[in-house]
Amino acid sequence: MDGASFTADILLEQGSRLAVRRNGMELAHWALTVQADAPPTVAFAEPPGRAARGLATRLPWRAEDDWGLASLRAEVRLKARPGAAPLTLDLSLPGGGPKSARGTAQPDLSAHPWAGLEADVLLLARDGAGQEGRSEAASLTLPERSFNHPVAKLLIGVRRELSVEPERRTPARRALEDIGRAPEAFEHDLATYLAIRVARSRLMTDRRAEAVGEVQDLLWEVALALEEGRDGRTLRALQQAREALRKALEQAERQQQEHPQAAQDQAQQEQRAELQRRIQELRDAIRQHLEALAERLQRENAEQMPEGAQNRLMDQRDMDRRTRRMEDAAREGRTEDAKKELAELEEMLKALEEGRAQRAESRSVSSGASAASSRWAWCRTW
Secondary structure, three states: OOOOOOOOOOOOOOOEEEEEEEOOEEEEEEEEOOOOOOOOEEEEOOOOEEOOOOOOEEEEEEEEOOOOEEEEEEEEEEOOOOOOOOEEEEEOOOOOOOOEEEEEEOOOOOOOOOOOOEEEEEEEEEEOOOOEEEOOOEEEEOOOOOOOOHHHHHHHHHHHHHHHOOOOHHHHHHHHHHHHOOHHHHOOOHHHHHHHHHHHHHHHHOOOOHHHHHHHHHHHHHHHHHHHOHHHHHHHHHHHHHHHHHHHHHHHHHHHHHOOOOOOOHHHHHHHHHHHHHHHHHHHHHHHHHHHHHHHHHHOOHHHOOHHHHHHHHOOHHHHHHHHHHHHHHHOOOHHHHHHHHHHHHHHHHHHHHHHHHHHHHHHHHHHHHHHHHHHHHHHHO
């Protein structure tokens, strides 16, 4: 702009004719129409429900806004307790603030205390001006995991009842007392017994509202432990540690690509520290999983395993070497090398799990063959 240029700002609240005059002469004019910024619209593209595979909840959605969508979330409310705080889920939108978008979110809520209960879910979309649009509520039963262990079933039942009526602590406490009185039902496992006692005591003495949720979390962990065994829990923790490290490596790689000259800045240093922490978590998860597998093999008569397979299971030196190389690569900013080491480590772990599955199948076949032989011998005797 030069010295002969002029600007003017005015807030238009309604349509009008805008003209520019100079010395009584109209130089230009425009007819303006003011359109109010409308809130977003959002709806379910299809009725929500359980995903075709797994335990995820399928939430198909579509949303629109005249100037662009800023955020999208889902709120889940328990039908049995409509006044309870909702479960809020942030849903991903395409980048760039799209004016129209659709997609399908598939959160896994099977570990939530409301799993197996009826709920209402609605969608909420927000635009850049902070205006919010809401969908109609849809009803569904949240998918839940099935348990076969009899005590695990009882614990999940107590957990579910506390979701529906959290104020009824006394019936839950009595149910836990009954479970604790029959330790033979959970193989006299001391950790299970102590966890049940802790849950019972907390329901008696801790009057905080949050205590019920903490007890529900504890009951879930005990039920999983009974259903899966220790090696199942450590495998789950190992998978989570691998996924967390993979995401951290991808984030570090993106940061290097976006800021290639900022090798020594604070953000880069923090990213490398995060990678070191994730690698250490993976190392600990591997160690705990191998220990759990060794315990299981000891229970299942490990001498029947081929010697080579047993040595591969019990010796984690190769895995340690790979995690150390991964650590060195992350420290030096060589994220591509760290990703390669992680991929090779995952192949080793995959082979370990496949070998375990084959051994389980072999034991099943052997048991079946023994049972068949016994039945044949009984028939001949008869």
